[in-house]
Amino acid sequence: MANMKNFFILILLPFFNFFFVPVSGQSDSAFYYSEKILLPDLKSDLAFLASPRLEGRGTPGTGLEMAGDFIKEKFQGAGLKPFFRDYKQIFYQEMDTLLPVLEIGRHKYSFGKDYYTSFPKTRNKISSNNIVFANANGKDWPGTLKDLRNKILVLLPGLTNGDDSSEQKxxxxxxxxxxxxxxxxxLPSCQFFAGKDKKEIDQLKDQFDNPDINSIGLPVICVSRAVILNLVGKNNFDSLMQTFEKSNLIRFAGIAISFRLKYRKAKVLKPVFNVAGFIPGKDTSRYLVIGAHxxxxxxxxxxxxxxxxDNASGTATLIQLARVFSEANRNGHIPQMNVLFVAFTAEEKGLAGSDYFxxxxxxxxxxxAxxxxxxxxxxDNNHRSAKDYVFVIGRDYNPGFWMSTLTDVENELPGFYADYSINAENDPELLMQRSDQYPFFQQEIPxxxxxxxxxxxxxxPSDTxxxxxxxxxxxxxxxxxxxxYKISHKEVR
Ligand SMILES: [Zn+2]
Structure with missing residues (x-):
């Protein structure tokens, strides 16, 4: 049984609640909304971002793009306003790549325009001084071509559009x-891709994704008609094609010409994007940025x-914060400043996304802020006993800005330990410089x-x-x- 004093409090408590809890006061609404963070959503968003489908979200890549589109949809669904067109801030990342170089005789051909190849980048180069021709439709193929050692073979008619039997041949x-x-x-190709769009080129790439062919590792080069014309000359080309149409055999001698295919190191620019949406505040010229890469x-x-x-956890949390902030906003809790949510790209490439932003x-x-x-x-291993902790880095660079708010938050979450022990400017791990807060920090932003x-x-790979x-x-x-929430709802100082 409860003692008398407690009993008294129990009776009065409902009245106190009724009379004294301010329904729209910022500190109470902050706690109320903080409890609306949904664990099932955190789980499913994080699990999706870290799933094999997204292939580790490397920059650049389709997995990264899918992650960005997923976040965009979540921001949109939460009711954030797009900070950029379609929420995306697109920029170009310079990437090291290997580009194939094809030279036949005196001609140099350009990849993607004159030819396409799945020649494995691990091989250094291919060269030959002899090019021969065969008819892929010929029953007795290769006919007289019994030995192709050191030779390049032109297989006619090449790839034809959507014809399964020709592909098999x-x-x-x-x-x-x-x-x-x-x-x-x-392979001369009648659906060659000069001037075609990315989708069509991708379809062409699919034709190269033939496991039987890939497994043998023989370089296959899809070339434009112009390449064959240069090779044999116009007259010879016509007679070549006539012979081809009439019979299985091709009466065309091999050509002695230098042929080289190799890769050279190159830089290419690939598009990547930050995703950003915001909640307009009372003062629309000021921003609180909340970010995660x-x-x-x-x-x-x-x-x-x-x-x-690293960092599906931060990204899934960002999505939840956006959703809950947005709900509070719809219920009339308008922040003092704009609250801008940014999912940064290319953090692992030297903070490229936040730097650009x-x-x-x-x-x-x-x-x-x-x-x-x-x-x-x-x-980490040092927090086994005090297990509900988080490291907070940055408070001591701007104590005037953060201190009272953080103290308030700590008081509202007793038992949760905010660890400020790696806050020092001379910290050997240089944590301040190692994530997306750093470009902001350099601008003297708290x-x-x-x-x-x-x-x-x-x-x-074990970060699962x-x-x-x-x-x-x-x-x-x-x-x-x-x-x-407390920072963004604080009255202007
Ligand atoms: Zn990392």
Whole structure:
């Protein structure tokens, strides 16, 4: 049985609640909305981002693009306004690549216009001084071509559009050429892709994705009609094609000409994008930026770097914060400043996304503060006893800005431990410089970086979903939400 004093409080409590809880006061609404972060949504969003389908979200790549589109849809669904057209801030990342170089005789051909090849980049080069021709439709193929060693074979008529039987013949011809020792096969293509769009080129690439052909590793080069014309001359080309139409045999001698295919190192620009949406505040010239990077390391061979903690955890949390902030806003809790949610790309490429974002931010507007989340789903080895913790980095660079808010939040979440022990400017790990808060920090914007310091699976394929501590992630999400909410609802100083 409860003692008298407690009994008294129990009776009065409902009345106190009724009379004294301000329904729209910011601190109470902050806590109320912080509890609306949904664990099932955190789980499913994180699991999707770190799934094999997204192939480790490497920059650039289709997995990364899918992740970006997913976040965009979540922002849109939450009711955020697009900060860029279609929420996407597109920019170009310079990437190292290997580009094939094809030279036949005195002609140099350009990849994607004159030819296409799936020639494995691991091979150095192919060269030959002899090019011969065969008819892929010929029953007795290769006829007189009993030995193709050191030779390049042109297989006529080449690839024809949507004709399965011709594709089968071409495949059989390529395999036969390999058995006879050919160095490479040239396929003239009647649906060659000069001037075609990306989708059509992708379809053409699919034709090269023939497991029978890929497994033999014989370079197959799809060339334009112009390449064959240059090779044999106009008159010879016509008679070649006439012979081809009439009979199985091609009476055309081989051509002694130098042939070289190799790769050279090159730089290419690939488009990538940040995703950003916002909630307009009372003062639309000031911003609180809440960010998390959504890229990771991608895949190397068949090893996928899932990046569940780094940083699907921060990205899934960003989506939840956007949703809950938006709900509070719809219920009349308008923030003092715009609250801008940014999912950064290419963080693992030297903070490229956040760097670009900061460099393009209009000087007419002002970023009041930036809150970054990067790796917030797991524990380090030093917090086994105080398990509900998060590292908060940045407070001590701007104590006047952060201190009272963080103290408030700590008081609202007793038992949750905000660890400021890696805050120092001279920290040997230079954590301040190692994630997306840094470009903001360099602009002297107050920043906070939330972080778990997980080391065990850091940047390894073993950073996987099942190792996420969901309850801890949710508590951290609440802590971060409360901090962001209080900052963005604070009256102008
Ligand atoms: Zn990382």
């Amino acid at each position: 071409v495949s059989a011809g390529i395999i036969r050429a390999h058995q006879l020792g050919a160095r490479a096969v040239l 959504y890229d990771h390391l991608g895949r190397m061979g068949d090893r996928i770097y899932y990046g569940a903690d 900061v460099s393009k931010f209009s000087s007419k507007n002002r970023i009041e 930036m809150i970054n989340m990067d790796m917030i789903g797991r524990s 920043v906070l970086f939330f972080f778990d310091d997980m080391k065990k699976d850091y940047h390894l 979903v099942e190792k996420i501590n969901w309850d801890l992630l949710k508590k951290r999400a609440q802590f971060i939400f409360l901090t962001a």
